[in-house]
Amino acid sequence: MPVRIASRARRGDRPDPGSSESAGTLKEESRMQPIDSATLANKDYVAEQYRRYKADPRSVGEEWALFFAGFELGASGNGAVVGAAAAGAPVAAATGPPVIGVFDLVHSYRELGHLVADLNPLAPKPAGHPLLEPSEFGFGDEDLDRVVSCGGFRGCSRTSIRDLIARLQATYCGTLGVEYMHIQDQEQRVWLQERMETTSNHPDLSPEDRLGILDSLITAEGLEQFLQLRYPTAKRFSLEGSDSLVPLLHTVIEDAGALGVEEMVFGMSHRGRINVLANVLRKPYEMIIAEFEGSLLAKEATGDGDVKYHLGYSRDHTTRAGRKVHLSLAANPSHLEAIDPVIEGMVRAKQQHLHDAEYARVVPVLMHGDASFTGQGVVAETLGLSELDGYRTGGTVHIIVNNQIGFTTPPEAYRFTPYPSDVAKIIQAPVFHVNGDDPEAAVQAARLAIGFRERFKKDVFIDLVCYRRQGHNELDDPTFTQPVMYKKIAAKRTPLTLYREQLVQAGVVAAEEAERRAR
Known part of the structure; x- marks a missing residue:
C-alpha cells in the first residue's frame, strides 16, 4: 500500500513557483516541522493549499489531500482520524485505521470500481476484487464503524468507513461503471x-421522466415485434436486446438542445438502424x-436507393423545452465504421459554414458495433485525427x-482487452459502461456524456x-454457434418487461x- 500511495502522490499537479516568504502560517496551523523540499520551493502556495485543506479536504485536488493526510499522519505518530480533535472527539490510539487508507480507498474505487460493476445483463454481478477489499487499505472489521473524513469523496464529508464503502459501491459499482482516472486533466x-x-x-428523474422512458421502450419493442410478425423473412438487424439505446438517444438530444446545440449529425451501422430511424429520427x-x-x-421520397x-x-x-x-x-453501406x-x-463543414x-x-454522434469498433483500423485513425486542429x-x-458478439465470434476470440472501448484511452476520453437492462x-x-462534451x-x-436477441439477422439461427449464450437470452425478460415491473413496484x-400504454 505505501508504494501505491507514493506513486499516486507523484502524479499530482505541479504548482507554479511561489515567493520566498516564510511558511509560518503552515507551521502555526499544523504545529509540525516544515515539509522541506515542497515548502522551500513553493512556500506560500503550499501554505494556501493546506489552509484550504484544513477548512475542507474536498477543496483541494486528490493528490494534495493525500499529501497533507500523510503529512499529518506522520507528524501525529498514529492513525488518528483527520479532524477528530478539531471536532471535539478523542484522538484515536495507535491502533486506529490509517487515515491515508481512506484516501486510497476512494481513489481505488474511482479507478477500479467498474471492474466489479453490474454491467453484463447475461451474467451475475462480479463478487468482488482483491484490490478493493477493506484489508487492502489497512481496515479490519473493528474499523468499519469508525467515523472518518470522506477522503475527498464528494458525496459526504464525514461518515463511517462502512457507509463510505457503501456510497462508493453505489456510485461506481452499480449498473453504470465509469473509467476516467486515466484522464490527466484534473x-x-x-x-x-x-x-x-x-x-x-443516478439520474434525478420525475415520474413523468420515468414514464417517458417507459413509452420509448414500448415503441422500440413494439416496432420490432410488429416487423417480425408481419415480415418474418425480411432482414432488419433488429435492436432487440439493446432497446435502451432509444431512451439514451432521446436524452442526448434533449440535453443537447438545453445546452444550446442546434444540429446533431448521427452515423451508425445497420444494427438497430430501422428502430432509430422510426423512434428517434421519426421517419414516417x-x-x-x-x-x-x-x-x-x-420520386421525392425514394431516398438513397x-x-x-x-x-x-x-x-x-423540437425538444420538450421548446x-x-x-x-x-447519414446513409451508410455495409462497411460499418x-x-x-x-x-x-x-x-x-457545417461548423465552418455556421462560423x-x-x-x-x-455535434457528431457515432454509434458503433463492439466487434467493428475494436477490429476496424479506421476507428483508431479517426480518433487520432480528432485531436488535431x-x-x-x-x-x-x-x-x-x-x-x-461479432457475427458468430465471442469477445475473447476477437480482442484481448476487457472492453471494446479501450482504444478510447488513447485520447484520454471518459468511458461510461452501462448495463443495457x-x-x-x-x-x-x-446526460454525463453530452454535458462533458x-x-x-x-x-x-x-x-x-x-x-442480440435474434441472430446476426433474423434469418440466422444463432443457437448453432452460441448455444449457451442463446439459452440465457431465450430465458431473459426484455428490457421493457423489467422496467415496467420496476415502475409498478415503485408505485x-x-x-x-x-x-x-403498451396497447
Missing part, C-alpha cells in the same frame, strides 16, 4: 466527480413499411452497442452492454395503466 476529473458522487451516479412509418413491401414511393437498413433521414426536432435541433442520420470520418467531415468556432452548435469537431459522443443508467450516462469539447464514450404507474 478539471475534467473533478467535473465528473461532482456530478457522479453527489448523486450516487408509412415510408418504412413501403420499403418492407417493396412499394414505389413518390439502398436497402432499408442502410438509409438515412433528417428532420427538425428548443429546435436539426437531426440527420467507414461512416466515422464521413460524419466528422460533415460536422466540420461555429467554439464547436458548440453542431485541422480535423477537430469539438468532441464526438460515441455509443458502442455492445451485444457481446437498466434504461435509467443509460439516461444518466447520456459541451463543457470540454472532447470525445466521450458510452459502452452499452447488452445482447410510479399502476399495472393496468402500464399495460394500457
Whole structure:
C-alpha cells in the first residue's frame, strides 16, 4: 500500500513557483516541522493549499489531500482520524485505521470500481476484487464503524468507513461503471466527480421522466415485434436486446438542445438502424413499411436507393423545452465504421459554414458495433485525427452497442482487452459502461456524456452492454454457434418487461395503466 500511495502522490499537479516568504502560517496551523523540499520551493502556495485543506479536504485536488493526510499522519505518530480533535472527539490510539487508507480507498474505487460493476445483463454481478477489499487499505472489521473524513469523496464529508464503502459501491459499482482516472486533466476529473458522487451516479428523474422512458421502450419493442410478425423473412438487424439505446438517444438530444446545440449529425451501422430511424429520427412509418413491401414511393421520397437498413433521414426536432435541433442520420453501406470520418467531415463543414468556432452548435454522434469498433483500423485513425486542429469537431459522443458478439465470434476470440472501448484511452476520453437492462443508467450516462462534451469539447464514450436477441439477422439461427449464450437470452425478460415491473413496484404507474400504454 505505501508504494501505491507514493506513486499516486507523484502524479499530482505541479504548482507554479511561489515567493520566498516564510511558511509560518503552515507551521502555526499544523504545529509540525516544515515539509522541506515542497515548502522551500513553493512556500506560500503550499501554505494556501493546506489552509484550504484544513477548512475542507474536498477543496483541494486528490493528490494534495493525500499529501497533507500523510503529512499529518506522520507528524501525529498514529492513525488518528483527520479532524477528530478539531471536532471535539478523542484522538484515536495507535491502533486506529490509517487515515491515508481512506484516501486510497476512494481513489481505488474511482479507478477500479467498474471492474466489479453490474454491467453484463447475461451474467451475475462480479463478487468482488482483491484490490478493493477493506484489508487492502489497512481496515479490519473493528474499523468499519469508525467515523472518518470522506477522503475527498464528494458525496459526504464525514461518515463511517462502512457507509463510505457503501456510497462508493453505489456510485461506481452499480449498473453504470465509469473509467476516467486515466484522464490527466484534473478539471475534467473533478467535473465528473461532482456530478457522479453527489448523486450516487443516478439520474434525478420525475415520474413523468420515468414514464417517458417507459413509452420509448414500448415503441422500440413494439416496432420490432410488429416487423417480425408481419415480415418474418425480411432482414432488419433488429435492436432487440439493446432497446435502451432509444431512451439514451432521446436524452442526448434533449440535453443537447438545453445546452444550446442546434444540429446533431448521427452515423451508425445497420444494427438497430430501422428502430432509430422510426423512434428517434421519426421517419414516417408509412415510408418504412413501403420499403418492407417493396412499394414505389413518390420520386421525392425514394431516398438513397439502398436497402432499408442502410438509409438515412433528417428532420427538425423540437425538444420538450421548446428548443429546435436539426437531426440527420447519414446513409451508410455495409462497411460499418467507414461512416466515422464521413460524419466528422460533415460536422466540420457545417461548423465552418455556421462560423461555429467554439464547436458548440453542431455535434457528431457515432454509434458503433463492439466487434467493428475494436477490429476496424479506421476507428483508431479517426480518433487520432480528432485531436488535431485541422480535423477537430469539438468532441464526438460515441455509443458502442455492445451485444457481446461479432457475427458468430465471442469477445475473447476477437480482442484481448476487457472492453471494446479501450482504444478510447488513447485520447484520454471518459468511458461510461452501462448495463443495457437498466434504461435509467443509460439516461444518466447520456446526460454525463453530452454535458462533458459541451463543457470540454472532447470525445466521450458510452459502452452499452447488452445482447442480440435474434441472430446476426433474423434469418440466422444463432443457437448453432452460441448455444449457451442463446439459452440465457431465450430465458431473459426484455428490457421493457423489467422496467415496467420496476415502475409498478415503485408505485410510479399502476399495472393496468402500464399495460394500457403498451396497447
